[in-house]
Amino acid sequence: xxxxxxxxxxxxxxxxxxxxxxxxxxxxxxxxxxxxxxxxxxxxxxxxxxxxxxxxxxxxxxxxxxxxxxxxxxxxxxxxxxxxxxxxxxxxxxxxxxxxxxxxxxxxxxxxxxxxxxxxxxxxxxxxxxxxxxxxxxxxxxxxxxxxxxxxxxxxxxxxxxxxxxxxxxxxxxxxxxxxxxxxxxxxxxxxxxxxxxxxxxxxxxxxxxxxxxxxxxxxxxxxxxxxxxxxxxxxxxxxxxxxxxxx
Ligand SMILES: [Zn+2]
Numbered sequence: 001x002x003x004x005x006x007x008x009x010x011x012x013x014x015x016x017x018x019x020x021x022x023x024x025x026x027x028x029x030x031x032x033x034x035x036x037x038x039x040x041x042x043x044x045x046x047x048x049x050x051x052x053x054x055x056x057x058x059x060x061x062x063x064x065x066x067x068x069x070x071x072x073x074x075x076x077x078x079x080x081x082x083x084x085x086x087x088x089x090x091x092x093x094x095x096x097x098x099x100x101x102x103x104x105x106x107x108x109x110x111x112x113x114x115x116x117x118x119x120x121x122x123x124x125x126x127x128x129x130x131x132x133x134x135x136x137x138x139x140x141x142x143x144x145x146x147x148x149x150x151x152x153x154x155x156x157x158x159x160x161x162x163x164x165x166x167x168x169x170x171x172x173x174x175x176x177x178x179x180x181x182x183x184x185x186x187x188x189x190x191x192x193x194x195x196x197x198x199x200x201x202x203x204x205x206x207x208x209x210x211x212x213x214x215x216x217x218x219x220x221x222x223x224x225x226x227x228x229x230x231x232x233x234x235x236x237x238x239x240x241x242x243x244x245x246x247x248x
Contacts, residue, residue: 003062003063003064004059004062005059005062006057006058006059007030007058007060008055008056008057008058008077008112009028009031009055009056009058010026010027010028010053010054010055010112010116011025011026011050011051011052011055012025012026012027012033012052012097012100012101013025013052013101014052017037020039021037021038021040022037022038023038024036024050025101026058027100027108027111027112027115028058028108029112030108032104032108033101033104033108034069035068036058036068036069036070036071037068037069037070037071038050038070038071039070046071046073046074050071050074051079052093052094053080053084053093053097053119054076054079054080055077055078055116055119056074056075056076056077056078057074057075057077058071058073058074059071059072059073059074060072078116078119078123080119080120080122080123082123082124082125083122086125086129088241089122089123089129091237091238091240091241092122092129092130092132092237092238092241093119093122095133095235095237096115096118096119096133097115097237098236098237099136099140099227099231099235102231103140103231107143110143111140111143114136114139114140114143114203115136117202117203117204118132118136118203121203121204121207127207128216130216130217130220131207131216132203132207133223133224134216134219134220134222134223135203135206135207136203137223137227138195138199138223139203141173141230142199146172146173146174147174147175150175150192150195150196153176153177153180154169154172154174155169155172155177155180156176156177156179156180158177160192163189164189165187165189166181166187167183167184167185167186167187168182168183168184168185168229169181169182169183170182170183170229173229173230175187183229185222185225185226185229187222190215191215191218191219191222194209194211194215195219197209224238
């Protein structure tokens, strides 16, 4: 690999590094999740191009001895201004970045497209942010191969009937029938039908499929529980939304 290279990427996190620099965590379809340093980045010309959730073409320098990257320039493709002006949207976007970083692995092209599309939707005030979270997690767990068709229990193979409420199996990290469940995270028949309808649609299209506010809130809570089970801990980025979530 050349010492200088370029890659498409999305900024996940940007934090101070030493006195004058910044350390940025990025998601790229080619390089996966990686860190790069911006020297003098706290007030340099790159400062604005490197805020979280910005996507673009990053010019990198690879130090082979230390096996570390630094960013020399960036061509910003999308800056998500609406997202950044809304507290709930920022929390949700941080939660998506948290999921991507904590579950590091798998198909980076899929993750990059899914995260990029989700951030673009979060930047559109017309689309409810909790719905984007729900759809992101749903596509994410499918991308991880945890859920395929919703027709039968992945543990015992028994076919589901239409009105069946599914529970959860913690070793498979997947919904299952009541008999095979060890966690009480229920998924009702209406919610299951909705998830099947949007299953193979791009996230932008699935966000337009009708869903009542109440059903959306239930599905959002379901996906929060799903991720909590998957990660073995709650999402830090959502903890600030908890109080407000329960008043709805
Ligand atoms: Zn079963």
